[in-house]
Structure formats: C-alpha cells, structure tokens
Amino acid sequence: MHCFRKVTDDLYWVGASDRRIELFENIFPLTKGVSYNSYLLLDEKTVLFDSADYAVGRQFLENVDAVLNGRSLDYLIVNHMEPDHCAMIDELVLRHPGLQIIGNAKTFPMIDQFFDFDLEGRKIVVKEGDTFSSGKHTLHFVMAPMVHWPEAMMTYDAEGKILFSADAFGTFGALNGNIFNDELDFDRDWLDEARRYYTNIVGKYGMQVQNVLKKAAGLDISMICPLHGPIWRTDLSYIIGKYDLWSKYEPEEKGVMIAYASMYGNTENMAEILAAMLAEAGVKKIRMHNISKTHVSELISDSFKYSHIVLAAPTYNNGIYPLMDNYLEDMKALALQNRTVAVLGNGTWAPQTTKLISAKVGEMKNMNLMEAAVTIKSSVKDAQMEELKTLSRQIVEEVL
Numbered sequence: 001m002h003c004f005r006k007v008t009d010d011l012y013w014v015g016a017s018d019r020r021i022e023l024f025e026n027i028f029p030l031t032k033g034v035s036y037n038s039y040l041l042l043d044e045k046t047v048l049f050d051s052a053d054y055a056v057g058r059q060f061l062e063n064v065d066a067v068l069n070g071r072s073l074d075y076l077i078v079n080h081m082e083p084d085h086c087a088m089i090d091e092l093v094l095r096h097p098g099l100q101i102i103g104n105a106k107t108f109p110m111i112d113q114f115f116d117f118d119l120e121g122r123k124i125v126v127k128e129g130d131t132f133s134s135g136k137h138t139l140h141f142v143m144a145p146m147v148h149w150p151e152a153m154m155t156y157d158a159e160g161k162i163l164f165s166a167d168a169f170g171t172f173g174a175l176n177g178n179i180f181n182d183e184l185d186f187d188r189d190w191l192d193e194a195r196r197y198y199t200n201i202v203g204k205y206g207m208q209v210q211n212v213l214k215k216a217a218g219l220d221i222s223m224i225c226p227l228h229g230p231i232w233r234t235d236l237s238y239i240i241g242k243y244d245l246w247s248k249y250e251p252e253e254k255g256v257m258i259a260y261a262s263m264y265g266n267t268e269n270m271a272e273i274l275a276a277m278l279a280e281a282g283v284k285k286i287r288m289h290n291i292s293k294t295h296v297s298e299l300i301s302d303s304f305k306y307s308h309i310v311l312a313a314p315t316y317n318n319g320i321y322p323l324m325d326n327y328l329e330d331m332k333a334l335a336l337q338n339r340t341v342a343v344l345g346n347g348t349w350a351p352q353t354t355k356l357i358s359a360k361v362g363e364m365k366n367m368n369l370m371e372a373a374v375t376i377k378s379s380v381k382d383a384q385m386e387e388l389k390t391l392s393r394q395i396v397e398e399v400l
C-alpha cells in the first residue's frame with residue numbers, strides 16, 4: 001500500500017526508506033538507514049524526477065501508481081544515473097510504454113550500459129540552460145558534472161521555485177514519516193550523517209560543488225528536493241552554508257580531533273595524556289577516536305569538521321599501523337585540506353610512524369604540520385611528558 005506525501009499542490013514525494021541496509025555502496029555502515037527520494041509532478045503532463053533503489057522498488061512503484069491514479073507516466077527526468085536512483089527505469093518503461101526519458105548527453109550512454117531496453121524514440125537530450133514545459137511548469141536544466149558523477153544534473157522548477165538537486169544536499173538516514181526539514185530537528189538528529197554523507201561521497205569534488213553553488217545562487221529557490229533525506233523548505237541558508245564550508249574544505253569547529261591507533265594501550269595513553277592537557281587548558285571541543293573501532297567514514301567526517309587533527313599510531317613492520325594508513329589514504333583521496341595536523345608516533349625498536357605519517361600528510365594539499373611531534377619508544381616517559389606539554393600549549397594557542 002502507498003505512503004506518498006504531498007510536497008506542493010501538484011508535486012508528490014513518492015520515494016521510500018530502507019532500514020534493513022547494512023552498508024551503503026557496500027562500504028558505509030548505516031545505523032539509521034537511508035531514503036531514496038523520488039518526486040512526481042502532476043501537471044498537464046506527468047513528470048517523475050528520478051526513481052529509486054531496487055531494494056525499495058515495490059514501495060516506490062506503489063507510491064507512483066497511487067499518485068498517478070490511473071494516469072500514465074509521460075516523462076522521467078534522470079538527474080543522476082547511480083543505481084540507487086535509477087534502478088527502476090526499465091520497470092517504469094515496461095509499465096508505461098510511451099514514457100519519454102529526459103537526460104543529458106552523458107546520461108543516455110549510461111542507461112545503455114546499465115539496461116537492455118531500446119532507447120530509440122524515448123530520448124530527450126537536454127543541456128545547460130535548456131527548458132522543458134510540462135504544462136504550467138517550466139523546468140530548467142542545470143548541469144552539475146562530478147557532483148559526484150559526470151552525468152549529474154539538477155532540475156529547477158521556476159513556478160514552484162524548487163531545485164531538484166540530485167545527490168547534493170542529501171544525507172544518510174531513513175525518513176521517519178516526516179520528510180520536511182521543518183518537521184524534524186536537523187541540527188540535532190541529522191547533521192552528523194549529512195556531513196558523513198557529503199564528505200565521503202562528494203567530498204573529493206569540492207571545486208565542482210562550489211561551481212554548482214554559484215549557479216544556484218542565481219536562482220530564486222524556496223525549496224530543495226534532494227535524492228536522500230529531508231526536503232528543505234525553510235532555513236535553506238543553513239544547509240547551503242554547510243555545503244559552502246565543506247566544499248571549501250573549511251572546518252566547522254575550532255577544535256581538536258584525536259585519532260589514535262593502539263594495540264597494547266601505550267599510544268592510546270599518549271593520546272589520553274594530550275587530551276587531558278588540552279582539556280585542562282580549557283579546550284572544550286575535543287573528539288577522540290580509537291580508529292580500530294570507529295569506521296573510517298566517521299573519521300573522515302570529523303576530519304572535515306575540526307580545525308586541528310592529532311594522528312597517533314604505532315610502527316607496524318617498519319610501516320604505519322594499517323588502519324591509520326588506510327585512513328590517511330582516504331583523507332588524501334577525498335582531498336581534505338586546510339587542517340593543522342600534529343603527529344604522535346610509537347615503536348619498540350625502530351619507531352617510524354612520526355616520520356611516515358608526517359610524510360603522507362605532507363603530500364596533501366595545504367596541510368599545516370605542527371613541528372612539535374612526539375615520538376615514544378614503547379611507552380610515555382617523563383621526557384615525553386614535557387614534549388606533550390609543548391605540543392598541547394601550541395594547539396591551545398591556536399584553538400582558544
């Protein structure tokens with residue numbers, strides 16, 4: 001049975017949520033599930049904006065059928081060809097033989113790659129600035145290349161002042177009946193997952209996001225309909241502001257994230273000592289992670305959030321402890337920049353991590369490596385307490 005919701009007089013949310021999914025993209029743990037949003041416009045012509053993941057296909061189709069209420073589906077706009085939004089295209093074509101598909105020049109080769117149905121006679125190819133009239137509504141197409149796939153685009157409904165933003169402004173998290181941002185407490189319940197979604201999925205493409213934000217600034221937008229998570233119809237500047245910060249790789253908080261790896265507790269002890277020193281000096285925004293227990297997607301999310309990052313790890317077979325190495329590779333791949341980083345290393349016979357971690361951070365863009373790194377041999381002794389005090393003092397001067 002259907003569970004659609006009305007967005008405006010003639011626009012409906014026909015998406016669905018998945019709370020059974022363990023891993024998004026088979027990588028990212030989802031403790032709160034995810035929603036796949038799809039929107040159906042009942043104008044003189046009927047227009048569907050994107051479809052949904054196969055996992056929620058039945059609910060999605062029931063919602064679409066219920067809103068169509070006997071009408072046929074005339075147009076499908078494919079803003080994004082990632083399978084979590086396009087998996088149902090062939091099913092829609094089967095159910096609505098006259099369906100026309102609107103996409104850009106990069107969309108249709110991908111449809112051919114993912115599906116086997118014949119596109120002949122169904123394609124409407126649009127480019128930047130093109131418009132399409134569904135009756136009362138004029139839809140404008142805004143290309144968003146590499147946010148976060150090459151074919152990504154957005155559709156702007158000038159009458160409703162609505163931006164269908166594809167994956168931009170989306171977040172992890174299933175919807176709970178409430179689909180509008182003013183029906184829930186985004187800052188309290190959603191922001192962390194929104195940041196984790198953005199930084200891990202889109203984070204690498206900050207420059208492309210900046211380009212799209214500039215285009216969006218020229219549009220009169222009163223509602224943003226993303227493909228995941230809540231619809232924005234109030235306080236749009238809040239989420240646009242977050243996207244602006246994240247895509248410029250600017251921290252949200254002046255504070256310290258301490259990410260440590262430790263097998264036997266000695267590197268952990270060094271990290272705890274530094275945290276206590278910072279707290280003693282009045283630093284309130286300190287976030288500690290044992291990276292063996294925290295998923296790397298959360299580490300990335302907090303790395304984007306805080307201004308200062310402390311990395312602590314033991315030496316492992318002359319290299320960096322593997323999970324720390326993986327986290328550093330991810331940080332580099334996602335183009336994190338503009339952070340101040342301090343390194344704490346450990347080793348029992350030939351400590352290498354201080355040097356090796358510093359070298360990896362040095363390969364990243366605009367990273368400020370603090371000189372006051374600390375190396376211990378197996379465990380913290382009095383001499384390193386002094387070095388930790390020096391490092392703590394320097395961090396405190398910058399964050400307070």
Ligand SMILES: Cc1cc2nc3c(=O)[nH]c(=O)nc-3n(C[C@H](O)[C@H](O)[C@H](O)COP(=O)(O)O)c2cc1C
Nearest residue numbers: 262263264265266267314317318347348349350378
């Ligand atoms: C598999 C393995 C490989 C290691 N390789 C090195 C090494 O190459 N160089 C070194 O100095 N210590 C090496 N160590 C020792 C640890 O880095 C060292 O004991 C460190 O103090 C452990 O810190 P923790 O107490 O935080 O786990 C290795 C330890 C293990 C278990």
